[in-house]
Amino acid sequence: MTANPDQDFVLKTIKSRDVHFVRFWFTDVLGAMKSFAVVPGELEDALADGMGFDGSCIEGFCRTQESDMLAYPDASTFQVLPWRPESNAVARMFCDVRTPDGLPFEGDPRHVLARTVGKAREMGYVFNVGPELEFYYFKGPEGAEVLDRGGYFDLTSLDYASDLRRDTVLTLEKMGIPVEYSHHENGPSQHEIDLRFADALSMADAVMTYKLVVKEIALKHGVYASFMPKPMAGEPGSGMHVHQSLFDLDGNNAFFDARDPQGYRLSDVAKRYIAGILKYAPEFCLVTNQFVNSYKRLVCGGEAPTYLSWASRNRSTLVRIPGYRPDREDACRIELRSPDPAANPYLAFAAM
Incomplete structure (x- = not known):
C-alpha cells in the first residue's frame, strides 16, 4: 500500500464504496472536458506511473508523431460521482498530463495554471x-x-x-x-x-x-x-x-x-x-x-x-x-x- 495519505484514501474508498470505474478527467486547450475510465485493478499502477493515451486526438495537444501522453491522476481530487448509481459506483480524479519522460506537458491547461x-x-x-x-x-x-x-x-x-x-x-x-x-x-x-x-x-x-x-x-x-x-x-x-x-x-x-x-x-x-x-x-x-x-x-x-x-x-x-x-x-x-x-x-x- 502506498504511503501517500491521499492515495491511501482513494484505494480504501474504492473498496468501501463499491467503485467499479474511476474516470480520469482533463481538458483540451479550449476547456472541453476529456475523460477515460480506469478499472480499480489498474489504479495503483496509474497513481505511480500514469496511464498512457493518444494526445494527438485532443484539441491543441500535439501532432501525431508526438502523440504518446501520460495522465497522472491527482489523488487529492478523488470524488465519487453522486449522479451515478451507488452500486457499481463511478468516481473521478483530475489528471496532470506528462510526456513519456515524466516532464509536465506544456500544453496541459492545468499545468499552465499550476505553474503560474x-x-x-x-x-x-x-x-x-x-x-x-x-x-x-x-x-x-x-x-x-x-x-x-x-x-x-x-x-x-x-x-x-x-x-x-x-x-x-x-x-x-x-x-x-x-x-x-x-x-x-x-x-x-x-x-x-x-x-x-x-x-x-x-x-x-x-x-x-x-x-x-x-x-x-x-x-x-x-x-x-x-x-x-x-x-x-x-x-x-x-x-x-x-x-x-x-x-x-x-x-x-x-x-x-x-x-x-x-x-x-x-x-x-x-x-x-x-x-x-x-x-x-x-x-x-x-x-x-x-x-x-x-x-x-x-x-x-x-x-x-x-x-x-x-x-x-x-x-x-x-x-x-x-x-x-x-x-x-x-x-x-x-x-x-x-x-x-x-x-x-x-x-x-x-x-x-
Missing part, C-alpha cells in the same frame, strides 16, 4: 478566485425555448428551475464544492450559482465540475443547460465574473489597506494589479473570451464591459471594486467582469 500559481507563491502570494457563472436552461439542445420569463432574483410558482438549482447545489456539495448562493438571473430562464472563493487551481477544477454537474442535472430533468456567452439576441449574455485577490503566505489579504488615502481601502499591490488587468485585457481576452459568440455579449447597453475602465460600484466597467463589507479585510477583492463561462478556467485564471 507556483510563480505567485514564489513571490509570496496565494491567488484566490471566486467566479460567478451564469447559464441558460432551454427545453432542448436544438433551440432556445426557455422554461420561464423571470428576471433578477425572481421566485415564482412557475420557477421550475428552482428544483434544478437545488439539485445542482446539493450535488456540488456532495462533491466537496461549497456554494455561496444561487438565484434567477436577468434573462428569461437564466440562472447563476456562485462558488465560495478558493485558491485558483482548486477553483478551476471546481468550475469544470460545476459545468458538468449543471448539464447532468439538467439532462436528468429533461432539459438542456447552455454556457454559451450569448445564446439569444436581444437577451442578456452569460458572464463568468471573477472575484479575485492575493493573500500573503500568512493568510493576510494583500489587497486590503484601511489607510488608503483615496478611500477605496485598496493597497498599492491591489492598484498595481488592477493596472495590469487594464493594460493586458485586450490581449488576454483571447483566452477569457475565446469564441466569436463571446463578442456578441461584449456590446454597449448591457452590464457587460466594453471599455478599459474600473470603478467602485458601476457594474458596466471592466473591473469593479465590490463594496459589500468595506471594513472586512477578507472581503476586499476586485471583480473582473469580461470573462464568460465558455472559457477554459485554467487558462483564464492563469492569464489573470
